[in-house]
Amino acid sequence: MDLGLKGKNAAITGSSQGIGNAIANSLADEGCNVALSARNQDRLDQAVAECEAKGVKAVGIICDLSTEDGCAKFIEEAGSQLGDLDILVNNVGGMIPGTLDSMTEETWGTVLNTNLMSFVYTTKYAVPHLKKSSAGRILNVSGVTGKQLLPGALTTTIPNTAIHGFAKIMAAELGPDGITVNTICPGFTNTESWGPRAEGMAKMKGITPDQVRDGISGQTLLGRWADPQEIGDAAAWIVSEKNSYQTGTVVEVCGGFSKYI
Ligand SMILES: NC(=O)c1ccc[n+]([C@@H]2O[C@H](COP(=O)([O-])OP(=O)(O)OC[C@H]3O[C@@H](n4cnc5c(N)ncnc54)[C@H](OP(=O)(O)O)[C@@H]3O)[C@@H](O)[C@H]2O)c1
Numbered sequence: 001m002d003l004g005l006k007g008k009n010a011a012i013t014g015s016s017q018g019i020g021n022a023i024a025n026s027l028a029d030e031g032c033n034v035a036l037s038a039r040n041q042d043r044l045d046q047a048v049a050e051c052e053a054k055g056v057k058a059v060g061i062i063c064d065l066s067t068e069d070g071c072a073k074f075i076e077e078a079g080s081q082l083g084d085l086d087i088l089v090n091n092v093g094g095m096i097p098g099t100l101d102s103m104t105e106e107t108w109g110t111v112l113n114t115n116l117m118s119f120v121y122t123t124k125y126a127v128p129h130l131k132k133s134s135a136g137r138i139l140n141v142s143g144v145t146g147k148q149l150l151p152g153a154l155t156t157t158i159p160n161t162a163i164h165g166f167a168k169i170m171a172a173e174l175g176p177d178g179i180t181v182n183t184i185c186p187g188f189t190n191t192e193s194w195g196p197r198a199e200g201m202a203k204m205k206g207i208t209p210d211q212v213r214d215g216i217s218g219q220t221l222l223g224r225w226a227d228p229q230e231i232g233d234a235a236a237w238i239v240s241e242k243n244s245y246q247t248g249t250v251v252e253v254c255g256g257f258s259k260y261i
Pocket of ligand 1: 013014015016017018019020037038039040041043063064065066091092093094095114115141142143144185186187188189190191192193194
């Protein structure tokens with residue numbers, strides 16, 4: 001099926017590795033031009049080259065998305081370098097583990113500015129561009145802790161649930177402009193950042209990193225982790241022109257991790 005993504009322009013936050021990078025690659029596979037972003041130049045250059053090799057225009061923009069200025073810079077440069085925007089993917093984020101006692105004002109600032117406020121600011125700056133598109137799309141990347149209780153996941157549950165609320169409000173505000181706003185909710189996904197994270201969790205629990213990973217696999221119905229590309233491919237469908245009547249939804253791509261009906 002032709003998804004209608006050929007020649008569209010997409011900006012993806014936090015896309016030099018992991019899920020954001022997989023989404024950029026899936027979009028580029030469909031002929032969509034992509035603007036990637038990160039703080040680290042080398043990894044970003046490599047990611048841009050990979051997308052360019054698929055025959056699309058790809059640009060890399062160094063920015064710190066934990067600030068409003070960084071978000072504004074990303075969207076303005078993405079728009080001017082690609083020649084306007086049809087699609088915004090809010091993906092940047094990650095897990096900073098912590099408890100009510102251990103989290104400080106500073107670490108909460110990092111978590112909330114990166115995993116939540118960046119979504120708000122990039123949306124704010126992208127909307128004027130998306131309104132000019134014939135098929136404007138916003139896709140937020142949250143996570144299963146936004147849908148299902150995972151005891152201990154304090155620092156991801158708060159931004160993820162807020163992202164779901166934010167997306168619903170934006171879907172209502174932007175519906176009259178024909179812009180759809182959805183959220184993809186990945187389950188445990190085998191990204192680079194899970195290497196050190198699994199080691200840290202293993203140390204805390206006195207088990208091996210493989211045991212940590214197997215324990216998570218065992219909680220899914222498919223018995224395994226997601227490959228980032230599986231999230232990327234689902235995301236490409238959600239933001240495609242073909243997918244024109246879906247808005248305000250949360251799409252779980254979690255291998256059956258969620259157990260509610
Ligand atoms: N992996 C999972 O199992 C999983 C599950 C559910 C949901 N999610 C969600 O999926 C999203 C991506 O997760 P991931 O595991 O793919 O993350 P990741 O591997 O850590 O990649 C994060 C990307 O964002 C960039 N980045 C981080 N902070 C940034 C900042 N302040 N400004 C600009 N760029 C920044 C990183 O590059 P630089 O470091 O160079 O800046 C990198 O390209 C997150 O929102 C996460 O909560 C992940």
